[in-house]
Amino acid sequence: MTDADKPTITPSIKYNKPKLYHHTWTLAIEQLRKQEGDRFELYDLSKREPLETLTEVLKATNEKKDECIKKRWKVTVRGRTIILRDVLEKIAVWVDKLVVFGDIAIQYDPVSAALPWAAVRLIMKATVNDVETFGYVLQSIETIASMIASCSIVERHCLQPEHSKMEVFEQLSKSVVSLYVSILEYLSSILHYYGKNLVVRFIKSVVLSKTDLEAKHSTITTAKKEVWDLLQLAESEKSQSILASLENVTASQSAQSSDISSFSDELGKLEEPTRRIDYHVQVINDNLERNLRAQILTAISTIPYGAHHKSVRRGRLKDSGQWLFKKENYKLWREESASSVLWLHGIPGCGKTKLASIVIDELGTYDNLAYFYCMRNPAEPERAQCRKILASLVRQLACQGTDKPILPPVVELYDDAIAGFEGFEDQHWDTEESKRMLVALMEHYPTATIVIDALDEVELQDRQELMDVLSQILQESPNLLKVFVSSRDNYDIALHLEGSPNVYIDADDNAGDISAFIKDQLESARLLRNNLPDSLRDEIIETLIRGARGMFRWVDLQIQSLRPLKVAADIKARLGVLPTTLEGSYWEIYQSILESGDHAAALANFAFQWLMYAKRSLTIEAFASIASSALSSETKSTFSGVEVTDVCSNLIVVRGKAFEFAHLSVREFFEGIAKRGIEAFIPTQGNCFMSIACLRYLTEMLLQAPGIVIETIYDKIKVSSPGYLGVRYAQRTRAESEARQRSMSQFVEDLTSGPQSESIIYTSHFWVFHARNSSNLREAEPLSKVIKDFLIDLDLFLIAPTFVLWCEILHSKGPDAGLLSADELAWENSKVISQPFHPIYLACANGWYDVIRYLYEVHRLDVEQHEYTNYGDMVDNAKAWSNALEHAIIKGNVLIVESILSCSMNPMRQILSRKEIEPLVLAAKSNDTSMLSLLLEKEHGGSEIEGRAVIMAVSNAHKDSLELLIRHNPQLLRDIGIGRPALLEACKLDDADIATILIEKGAPTEQGEKFLFHATVRSRTNLVKLLLQKGVGKGGLDKALITAVSQGDEENAHILLHHGAQREKGAVVRSIRAGLIDSTVRLIKAGFDVQGTYFEKQRTSLHYAAEEGSLKVTQALIEAGATINSYDYDSQTPLHLAAQRGHYACVKLLLSNGADVLARNKHGKAPLDLAEMRHHLSTADLIKQSTT
Known part of the structure; x- marks a missing residue:
C-alpha cells in the first residue's frame, strides 16, 4: 500500500476563528525552559507548518504500523497483551481528530502547538531494539494524543475571552498549561535518549525502563485529573450564569444551551470508538462470481444469523441500552489495544439479548464483526452446537457479503470445488478446522470483534469447548480481537471468565430502559379502551418499576395480565396481587389456559409439547394443520395459526417464519412443571403424543391418494410378497404398470412440494424419532395401535398403503437421521426405504420387539387362512426376514435375533444358503456368548460351522466362547481338522488356559x-x-x-x-549360511559346535564365516576356539576363502590370530595368489605386509 492510499489529513469541520485568549502551548514551553534550562531539547524541533508536521506524523505512524504488522509486535503490560498495531492505528486517528477539533490552537499558535507532534514524529522514526519499552512509549503517546485533542475543545469552549469572568477561569488556564508542561517534560525525557538525527537508535531498557517511563507519565495523569475536575466546575459555573441573568432569559438560555450542546457533541465525537479499517482487505479480489461466492459461504454455514439479528432488534426501544456504553469496564474493553473478553451477565428476562443486539449495531459501524445468537431449542440444535457456532463466525469473517470478496485462506480450501473436482459440501467444518481458520482470517484484519449472545443456552459440553476455543483464538490471534459474551450467571461461565472485565445488569442500570419500556407497553396495551386515568397510569408505572427488579419479561407479563380487565377497580386490585417471579407469572397464565375450554387447552398443551421436543422449526400454519389431525374428535376441527397464538396467550411468539417460546424462561417453566403435578410435558409423554400426532396426520393425508395409487400399491405388495396373497391380482401390461407408477410418483411429488409439504416432510421424517423417545409408552395404547395400523392393513393382511407411501416419500426426499435408531447405521438407512418395502426393517432398526411379534402374527394368520404350510416358501417375504436377521447377527443384537428366530419358521436357512456370512463364526469372533448360545439352539450349519467357530474363538483368545462350543459338542475337538488347527492357533498365542482346554478336551497332539x-x-x-x-x-x-x-x-x-534338548552339531553352520549373524553369535556363545566339518566340502564354521565375510561371527568363532588353519576338501583354509572374496576386515582378523599366509590349496595357490587373481589389491597388499 502506498502512502497515497493511506488516510491523509482532511479536516471535515470548520469553525469560526475566535481570538485565542491564551497561547497555552507557548506558556507551557516558556515555563518548561525556565525549569529545564539548557536541558530542554524540544523547542528547536519544529520549523515546519503545523499541518505539514501532522502529515509527517501520520506518515511516520503508518510506516511504523506496517513494521508492526510485518513483525507482529505485541507487548505485555500488567498481564495484558497489547497489540502495537492497534495503538498506532489510534494515534493516527487522534492526529486526524486534532485537525478537525483543534484547528484554533494550530492556527493562532502554530509553532508551539505543533511542537509535541514534532517530538512524536521523531519517536515514530526510532529504530526499535526493545519492543516492550517501545510498546509502553506508544501507549503513552496515544494517551497524550487523546489529551491534546480533548484540551483543544476545552480551550475552545472554556478559555476564550468571553469566559474570562468565570471564577475558575485562571485556575483552569493554569491547569491546562501544567498539563501541557507535563506532556512536554515526558516527551523531552524520551528524546533525551535520542540523537539529533531523524532516525536514531532507541535506547534499551537497561537505560530507559518501563518503570522509569511510568513514573514520568504519572505526572501527566495527575495533571489531567486536575484539568477535568476544574472543567466540571467551569461547566457548573456556566450553567449558573443562566439563572443569574434576568434580561433576555430565553435568548441567554438558548445560547448557553447551544454552547453546552456543542461542547458535549464535540467531546462525544472525539470519544467515538476508533474506526479500524484495513485497506488491504478492501482491495482483495477473489476473482469469483457472485453465485460461486454464495456457494462457498453456504457450504461453510447455512445459519441465518442476519435474520436472527433482525428478529431480536424488532421491538427494541430507541436509545435503549445506552447506559452500557458508559460503563467503565465496557469503555476499557472497547478502547484497550489488548485482545480481551467482556462478559455481560444478569438474571433471566433482564434484556441481555436486546443489549447484545445494541452492541452488535454499535460495533458493526466501527469493526469487522461476527456475531451469533445462541438458543436452546431442539428444533434448531445448531444454535447450541460449538462447531456450528464457529462455522458461522468463519462465514461472517470470511466475507462481509456476497458482493464482497472472500478472503484467501477460505478460498484456498475450496480450490478443488471451484475447479469442479469435488463438491463444496465436501469441506467439513469441525471445531478444529474452524478455530484454525478464524486465526488465519485474523491475519487480514487490524481488529475483529466476536459477539456471542446467550452462551448459557449452549449445552454444557459444547459450552466448555466453545469457551476453550475462544480462549485459544484470543491467545493465538496475530491482531486485535475483542470478544463480547452475554449470559446468565452460570457457575462454569463465571469460572472460565474469572478475571475478564464484566458488566452485571443491575436494576439501577436499566431502570431508565425499564421505565421507557413500561410506558411504551402501556401505550400499546390501550387499557380500559384507552381511557386509563393518569393517576392509575402512574400507579401502574410505579408498581411495575418497583416489582420489575430489572426484568423486562416480568413487566411484559404483568401488562398482558391487565389487558382483559374492564374497570379501573379491577386493575387496582390486580396491582396488589401481582406474582413476584417469572415462574409464578407463567403458572397463572397456564392456569387460565386450562380454564379456557377443553379444545383450547388441548391445542395449547400440544403447542407447548411441540415446542419442547420438535426437531425442526415449523411455521405456525404447518403446526396448526398437524394439530387439526392430532386433536380431531368425532366432529372434525380445523385450527388456524391465529388460534394457536391466541390460546397460548403470550407464551409463544412468531419470529420470522417459525413460532417458538417467547423466552427461554418459558421453556424452563414447562421443564419444571412436573413438580406441580403436571406430567404432560415430560419427555416421554411429549414425544408420545407428538408421534401419535405425526402418524394421524400422515395417515389422513396419505389416504387421500387416488384409487389408482392405492390399487398400484396393493399390486406391488402382492407381486413382491406372495406370503400376503389373499386374492388374485390383475395381470397388467408394462405400459399400464408404468402409467400407474407415474401416478403414484406424481401423488408423492404433489404431496411433498405443495402447500402441505412442510407438515408432510416433518411428520415423515420424525414420527419414528418421537416414537423411539416415548420409551415404554410406545408399547402401550394409543401409540402402539396407531403404529401397527400405519404399518399393516389387518382387513387384507397386507402391508398398509400408508407405510408404502411413507417409504416412497422418504425414498424421494431422503431419510432424516431421526428415522433410525441411535447408531444411525448406513445399512438401516438404506434397508428401511429399499424396495420391496417391508416394515420388518423398521422394527429391527429400532428394536421394536412387540412390532416384530405383531408382524409375524399377521403373517402367520394370513398363512393359516390360505393353507400355507411352509413359511420358507414365501420367498420374498422370507428374504426380508432373513436379511433383517442377518443384519442383527452382524451387529450383535441378540434381542432382535431372538425375536425373529422365535417368530419365523426358518429364516436362518436362507442366510446359510447364501454363504455370505456364518452367524456362529461371527458370534465366536465377537465373543458374544449370548448370541452364541441362542444360535447353537437353532439351526446353524452343523459341526463344520461349529469347527470354524472354535478356531475363530481360539485365534481371538475367547475362552468363554470356546468352552460354550465344546459343551455343546464335546466330540468336536477330536476331529483332526478342527482340534489340530485350533491347538496350533493356541500355540501362536500366549494363552496357556486355552491350550490346556484344547489338550484336555481331546485335541490331537501327535506330531507335536x-x-x-x-x-x-x-x-x-x-x-x-x-x-x-x-x-x-x-x-x-x-x-x-x-x-x-x-x-x-x-x-x-x-x-x-x-527337558533334554541337545545342541545339534550343524546348527552354527546352518545359521551362518542363512545369514543370521546375531543368531549365529548366540549359538556360538551358547556352546554349539564350532569345530566340526560339514557338507561335501568338509568345511568348518570358520570357513563359512570367512567366506561370507562376517567379521562379527568370525570373531566369535575365534574366541570360541575354532581352528584358524583348518583345511577343507580342497585344502583351503579360512584365509584362502576370505582373501578370494576380498573380505579385507576378515583377512586382517585372521592374520592377527595366526593364519598361515603360505598355506597352499590343492591347486598350489596361496591366499595372496587368490586375492591378486580376483584383483582385490588392498587385501593383497595386506597379506604382503604380513609376510615382511
Whole structure:
C-alpha cells in the first residue's frame, strides 16, 4: 500500500476563528525552559507548518504500523497483551481528530502547538531494539494524543475571552498549561535518549525502563485529573450564569444551551470508538462470481444469523441500552489495544439479548464483526452446537457479503470445488478446522470483534469447548480481537471468565430502559379502551418499576395480565396481587389456559409439547394443520395459526417464519412443571403424543391418494410378497404398470412440494424419532395401535398403503437421521426405504420387539387362512426376514435375533444358503456368548460351522466362547481338522488356559513338534512349559533349542535343555549360511559346535564365516576356539576363502590370530595368489605386509 492510499489529513469541520485568549502551548514551553534550562531539547524541533508536521506524523505512524504488522509486535503490560498495531492505528486517528477539533490552537499558535507532534514524529522514526519499552512509549503517546485533542475543545469552549469572568477561569488556564508542561517534560525525557538525527537508535531498557517511563507519565495523569475536575466546575459555573441573568432569559438560555450542546457533541465525537479499517482487505479480489461466492459461504454455514439479528432488534426501544456504553469496564474493553473478553451477565428476562443486539449495531459501524445468537431449542440444535457456532463466525469473517470478496485462506480450501473436482459440501467444518481458520482470517484484519449472545443456552459440553476455543483464538490471534459474551450467571461461565472485565445488569442500570419500556407497553396495551386515568397510569408505572427488579419479561407479563380487565377497580386490585417471579407469572397464565375450554387447552398443551421436543422449526400454519389431525374428535376441527397464538396467550411468539417460546424462561417453566403435578410435558409423554400426532396426520393425508395409487400399491405388495396373497391380482401390461407408477410418483411429488409439504416432510421424517423417545409408552395404547395400523392393513393382511407411501416419500426426499435408531447405521438407512418395502426393517432398526411379534402374527394368520404350510416358501417375504436377521447377527443384537428366530419358521436357512456370512463364526469372533448360545439352539450349519467357530474363538483368545462350543459338542475337538488347527492357533498365542482346554478336551497332539516350534518361535514361555509338561512335541526339542538360542530367548532355551534338548552339531553352520549373524553369535556363545566339518566340502564354521565375510561371527568363532588353519576338501583354509572374496576386515582378523599366509590349496595357490587373481589389491597388499 502506498502512502497515497493511506488516510491523509482532511479536516471535515470548520469553525469560526475566535481570538485565542491564551497561547497555552507557548506558556507551557516558556515555563518548561525556565525549569529545564539548557536541558530542554524540544523547542528547536519544529520549523515546519503545523499541518505539514501532522502529515509527517501520520506518515511516520503508518510506516511504523506496517513494521508492526510485518513483525507482529505485541507487548505485555500488567498481564495484558497489547497489540502495537492497534495503538498506532489510534494515534493516527487522534492526529486526524486534532485537525478537525483543534484547528484554533494550530492556527493562532502554530509553532508551539505543533511542537509535541514534532517530538512524536521523531519517536515514530526510532529504530526499535526493545519492543516492550517501545510498546509502553506508544501507549503513552496515544494517551497524550487523546489529551491534546480533548484540551483543544476545552480551550475552545472554556478559555476564550468571553469566559474570562468565570471564577475558575485562571485556575483552569493554569491547569491546562501544567498539563501541557507535563506532556512536554515526558516527551523531552524520551528524546533525551535520542540523537539529533531523524532516525536514531532507541535506547534499551537497561537505560530507559518501563518503570522509569511510568513514573514520568504519572505526572501527566495527575495533571489531567486536575484539568477535568476544574472543567466540571467551569461547566457548573456556566450553567449558573443562566439563572443569574434576568434580561433576555430565553435568548441567554438558548445560547448557553447551544454552547453546552456543542461542547458535549464535540467531546462525544472525539470519544467515538476508533474506526479500524484495513485497506488491504478492501482491495482483495477473489476473482469469483457472485453465485460461486454464495456457494462457498453456504457450504461453510447455512445459519441465518442476519435474520436472527433482525428478529431480536424488532421491538427494541430507541436509545435503549445506552447506559452500557458508559460503563467503565465496557469503555476499557472497547478502547484497550489488548485482545480481551467482556462478559455481560444478569438474571433471566433482564434484556441481555436486546443489549447484545445494541452492541452488535454499535460495533458493526466501527469493526469487522461476527456475531451469533445462541438458543436452546431442539428444533434448531445448531444454535447450541460449538462447531456450528464457529462455522458461522468463519462465514461472517470470511466475507462481509456476497458482493464482497472472500478472503484467501477460505478460498484456498475450496480450490478443488471451484475447479469442479469435488463438491463444496465436501469441506467439513469441525471445531478444529474452524478455530484454525478464524486465526488465519485474523491475519487480514487490524481488529475483529466476536459477539456471542446467550452462551448459557449452549449445552454444557459444547459450552466448555466453545469457551476453550475462544480462549485459544484470543491467545493465538496475530491482531486485535475483542470478544463480547452475554449470559446468565452460570457457575462454569463465571469460572472460565474469572478475571475478564464484566458488566452485571443491575436494576439501577436499566431502570431508565425499564421505565421507557413500561410506558411504551402501556401505550400499546390501550387499557380500559384507552381511557386509563393518569393517576392509575402512574400507579401502574410505579408498581411495575418497583416489582420489575430489572426484568423486562416480568413487566411484559404483568401488562398482558391487565389487558382483559374492564374497570379501573379491577386493575387496582390486580396491582396488589401481582406474582413476584417469572415462574409464578407463567403458572397463572397456564392456569387460565386450562380454564379456557377443553379444545383450547388441548391445542395449547400440544403447542407447548411441540415446542419442547420438535426437531425442526415449523411455521405456525404447518403446526396448526398437524394439530387439526392430532386433536380431531368425532366432529372434525380445523385450527388456524391465529388460534394457536391466541390460546397460548403470550407464551409463544412468531419470529420470522417459525413460532417458538417467547423466552427461554418459558421453556424452563414447562421443564419444571412436573413438580406441580403436571406430567404432560415430560419427555416421554411429549414425544408420545407428538408421534401419535405425526402418524394421524400422515395417515389422513396419505389416504387421500387416488384409487389408482392405492390399487398400484396393493399390486406391488402382492407381486413382491406372495406370503400376503389373499386374492388374485390383475395381470397388467408394462405400459399400464408404468402409467400407474407415474401416478403414484406424481401423488408423492404433489404431496411433498405443495402447500402441505412442510407438515408432510416433518411428520415423515420424525414420527419414528418421537416414537423411539416415548420409551415404554410406545408399547402401550394409543401409540402402539396407531403404529401397527400405519404399518399393516389387518382387513387384507397386507402391508398398509400408508407405510408404502411413507417409504416412497422418504425414498424421494431422503431419510432424516431421526428415522433410525441411535447408531444411525448406513445399512438401516438404506434397508428401511429399499424396495420391496417391508416394515420388518423398521422394527429391527429400532428394536421394536412387540412390532416384530405383531408382524409375524399377521403373517402367520394370513398363512393359516390360505393353507400355507411352509413359511420358507414365501420367498420374498422370507428374504426380508432373513436379511433383517442377518443384519442383527452382524451387529450383535441378540434381542432382535431372538425375536425373529422365535417368530419365523426358518429364516436362518436362507442366510446359510447364501454363504455370505456364518452367524456362529461371527458370534465366536465377537465373543458374544449370548448370541452364541441362542444360535447353537437353532439351526446353524452343523459341526463344520461349529469347527470354524472354535478356531475363530481360539485365534481371538475367547475362552468363554470356546468352552460354550465344546459343551455343546464335546466330540468336536477330536476331529483332526478342527482340534489340530485350533491347538496350533493356541500355540501362536500366549494363552496357556486355552491350550490346556484344547489338550484336555481331546485335541490331537501327535506330531507335536509343530506346536512346540510355533510356541518357541513366538517366545511363548507358558505354552512351551505346558506342551513339555503334557509331553507334546518332545521330538522337536533340539530344533526348538536352536530357535530359542537364535532368538536370544534364554528362558525357553533353559527350559528346553532341562527337558533334554541337545545342541545339534550343524546348527552354527546352518545359521551362518542363512545369514543370521546375531543368531549365529548366540549359538556360538551358547556352546554349539564350532569345530566340526560339514557338507561335501568338509568345511568348518570358520570357513563359512570367512567366506561370507562376517567379521562379527568370525570373531566369535575365534574366541570360541575354532581352528584358524583348518583345511577343507580342497585344502583351503579360512584365509584362502576370505582373501578370494576380498573380505579385507576378515583377512586382517585372521592374520592377527595366526593364519598361515603360505598355506597352499590343492591347486598350489596361496591366499595372496587368490586375492591378486580376483584383483582385490588392498587385501593383497595386506597379506604382503604380513609376510615382511
